[in-house]
Amino acid sequence: MDIAPLKWMIIEKALRWYSKVLDMEDQRYPKRCLTRLRALAERAPSSRNNWYSQVSAICSEIKCETFLSENDKKIRVKLMNEALNSLAIQLRSQDVKSAQQTHFNNHFRELSVNNCTNYLTSNLPLYQVRLVAKLRMIGEKRAGLNVSGVKADFESSKPCSVCNMPGAKDTFSHFFRSCLVFKKDRKRWLGQEAITDSEVSTWLDANQSAKACKLVGFIQTAVRQRAIITNEGFLR
Numbered sequence: 001m002d003i004a005p006l007k008w009m010i011i012e013k014a015l016r017w018y019s020k021v022l023d024m025e026d027q028r029y030p031k032r033c034l035t036r037l038r039a040l041a042e043r044a045p046s047s048r049n050n051w052y053s054q055v056s057a058i059c060s061e062i063k064c065e066t067f068l069s070e071n072d073k074k075i076r077v078k079l080m081n082e083a084l085n086s087l088a089i090q091l092r093s094q095d096v097k098s099a100q101q102t103h104f105n106n107h108f109r110e111l112s113v114n115n116c117t118n119y120l121t122s123n124l125p126l127y128q129v130r131l132v133a134k135l136r137m138i139g140e141k142r143a144g145l146n147v148s149g150v151k152a153d154f155e156s157s158k159p160c161s162v163c164n165m166p167g168a169k170d171t172f173s174h175f176f177r178s179c180l181v182f183k184k185d186r187k188r189w190l191g192q193e194a195i196t197d198s199e200v201s202t203w204l205d206a207n208q209s210a211k212a213c214k215l216v217g218f219i220q221t222a223v224r225q226r227a228i229i230t231n232e233g234f235l236r
Helices: 006-022 029-043 051-061 073-101 126-137 172-177 180-190 197-205 209-232
Strands: 142-147 150-159
Touching: 006 029, 006 051, 006 073, 029 051, 126 142, 126 197, 126 209, 142 209, 150 172, 150 209, 172 197, 172 209, 180 209, 197 209
Parallel strands: none
Antiparallel strands: 142 150
C-alpha cells in the first residue's frame, strides 16, 4: 500500500530521537539521562528497562552499530538513512512473500505488486477506496461485507443461500464470479454474465479508476439484492 510498516516507523523515530539527544548540550536533561542510561547499560546489558540498550539492540538488528558512537552528525544521519532504507526494502520483501504464500485469500497472491496502490492514489471517493480494500482482503472460508449499511456474510461450509445451485458454496468468490441471480448485474457493470477465476484478480487489482467504479457499482447492487433475497426468503 506504499505505507511504511509500523516496525519501520518505530525504529525510525527511535533513531532520530537518539540522534537529536546526542547533539544536545551536556547539561540538557535528556542528554544527562542518555549518558546515565549508557553507563548503566555497560554494567547491566539487559534491555528490559533501559532505553539505550533497546536502541542498541535495534542497531544490531539492522546492522548499524557505529551509529550509536558516531559524533559527526552528517555521518550519523547518513548511516541512519542507509540502515532505514535497507530495512524498508527488507520489510517490503517479507510482506510480498507473506502475501504470495497466504492461504487466507486465494486471489490476493495474484494481485500485482506494482499496481496495488493505484486505487489508493486515484480520485475515487473514500467509501469506494475502502470497499476495494475490503474486497482485496476478503477471506475464502468466512467473510463479511458491510456496504452502505447493508451486511453480507459468507460461510463456505454452507450452500449458496441465493441461487441454491448444486455444488455452489456460500463464498464471496461464488457471489462475485458466477452466482446466477446476479448475472444481469454482472453484465451491466462488468460487461459479462460470469467472471472466470483468473479474471477476479484483474478486477481486484483496480488499476484504473473506471474499473474500480464498475467493481464498486456491481458490489453495491448485488449486496443489496442479496440482502433482500436472504431476508425475505425468496427463491427458497
